[in-house]
Amino acid sequence: MPGFNGKAVKSSREKCQRFLQGLRFFSLAGISKFLFLKVRGKSILRTGSCRGCGACCRSICLEGASGWLRSQEAFLKIVVKYPEYKRFEIIGKDQQGLLFFSCNWCTPQGTCLDYDHRLPLCRNFPESSLVFSGGSLPDNCGYSFVEVVPFAKILRREIQQKR
Ligand code: SF4
Numbered sequence: 001m002p003g004f005n006g007k008a009v010k011s012s013r014e015k016c017q018r019f020l021q022g023l024r025f026f027s028l029a030g031i032s033k034f035l036f037l038k039v040r041g042k043s044i045l046r047t048g049s050c051r052g053c054g055a056c057c058r059s060i061c062l063e064g065a066s067g068w069l070r071s072q073e074a075f076l077k078i079v080v081k082y083p084e085y086k087r088f089e090i091i092g093k094d095q096q097g098l099l100f101f102s103c104n105w106c107t108p109q110g111t112c113l114d115y116d117h118r119l120p121l122c123r124n125f126p127e128s129s130l131v132f133s134g135g136s137l138p139d140n141c142g143y144s145f146v147e148v149v150p151f152a153k154i155l156r157r158e159i160q161q162k163r
């Protein structure tokens, strides 16, 4: 049936496109880490909690639609579209060529000037994608990443064993 096949092809093509687009956020080391985890059936879990040191606000990489920001030009385009990103200023580049930013809302004490209205990226930091992008947590961050077997996988295994 053409309709069904067309949809299936489109859906797998979309999946493939999404996968390839996702790769733009990976570093080479990150891809091997991802594959190594996949082979062992593991994933990354974030543990710990924020100590409020503010280190991540003073040195953070930002993502655009096509990957991590590497140029001032790409950053300025983001600011035009999302003026709330004006709070960030470029402070340098890492070895992979990714820009580092500092946030002007971060006080000398490491607190946020408007914590209730911080950006989603601030609320979600640190995401496990950091591991695959070749980034690392700031020194003394209260969070850490551990390799775990996903709960859904353990559950599936238990159910299969009981059958
Ligand atoms: S570096 Fe870690 S502990 Fe410090 S403010 Fe950021 S998330 Fe919290």
Ligand code: SF4
Pocket (backbone or CB within 6 Å): 056, 057, 087, 103, 104, 105, 106, 107, 111, 112, 113, 114, 115, 118, 119, 122
């Ligand atoms: S908005 Fe607040 S939480 Fe987000 S980076 Fe700036 S100071 Fe940190």
